Amino acid sequence: MRLCQTDGIPEGEARGFEIAGFAHKVVVVRRGGRIFAYLDSCPHYEGGTPMAWKADRYLNGEGTHLACHSHGALFEIETGECVLGPCLGQRLTKVPVRISPSGDIEMVREPAEEELG
């Protein structure tokens, strides 16, 4: 499933995508030229809660981490691991993505049962 063109996400920025059938958005972030994608679902609460404070505002102020703007939890962009905050040691759910030959960012898999809205 196509999310956007690779240049749709500048270096050091993130975007959220609503995906038909998914209860949560998918957050795509570019860091060091690499693309990472996670469910927009903070593991602090059962069922997960959305993490941005405004559309596409997923990073902390310094742009070093993905942040949950519920309680300020910080997640490593590369691994999704929570390094500070209520869900310390837990991880964001990784969403496999790939770059297509035509330069699109695509989601590789279908949603799992528990991710359906």
Next chain:
Amino acid sequence: MNIIGPDYLVFGVDDLVACSEFLTAFGLTPAGVDDKGGLFEALDGTGIIIRHKSDPDLPAPLPTATMLRQQVYGVRDDADIEAIAAELGKDRKVHRLADGTIETTDDFGFALKFQVTKRRKLEMPAEKINAPGAPAQRGPNELGVWDGMPAKPRMLSHAVLFVPDIEVATGFYCQRLGFVITDVLKGAGPFLRPKDNDDHHTLFFIRTPEYMKGIEHLAFHMGGPTELMVAGSRFVKSGYESFWGPGRHKFGSNWFWYFNSPLGTHFEYDADMDKHDDEWIAREAPFGPEASQMFLLQHREKWVPGGGPKPDQ
């Protein structure tokens, strides 16, 4: 010891520009804000103070993700400041500032400041409703809603803290500072009001592990449920992230709508909270979805049912 309630909550943030945008969009008004931050106030002058987290004027941070750096409580007069200084001076350092305020910390290291309240007395009507059997609150031709109607936060209402030990937290605020427990959600914690405030709560605790210590949410009083709905709907339409609500809590009876924020805590619009006096006997309920709300709704984009297929279809 006449504590009225929170005048300001002070945050050390990592993005002053984002926080300024958020606080203004939420409906607060910048009051003397410069590139180092400042106060964003509700209509009565209570509000949120932001500084960069590295600002040396801020009290020390807690060793957690929280950006809350100080709770500033308003008291009635100088005698209250003296009474608090005498009480808390028994077992901790109380700093006296040149402006007559005092600073100290609670038993978990949350920084506190006490000042003669700077809030302004509000004189504004509450939301008015009409119902059969009761005198009309809105007279003939007086409208309930209109495009562009004001929906501004009126007053800083309450803060909710994550604390590692409810007994210790309650002991400090009740026995040392004269707060009163109005109700208890067992498994989470108690709702507290200061002696000189009849709101159901200005403070609530939720028991959490030590590494979560901090502020869970803060709330501002609106003029009524309609203002809350209008403000929240506008906020969602502007792209801000709803977290919980709109709905109406059971304990306190206040309407609620919570939003994520770049200050690492939820911001709540609340409205129409219960009032209590010392005759009230605290209730208890087990913490959970049933006890937490009378009803819970969820925002959706505007939609209208029509008369079915259009004539040309």
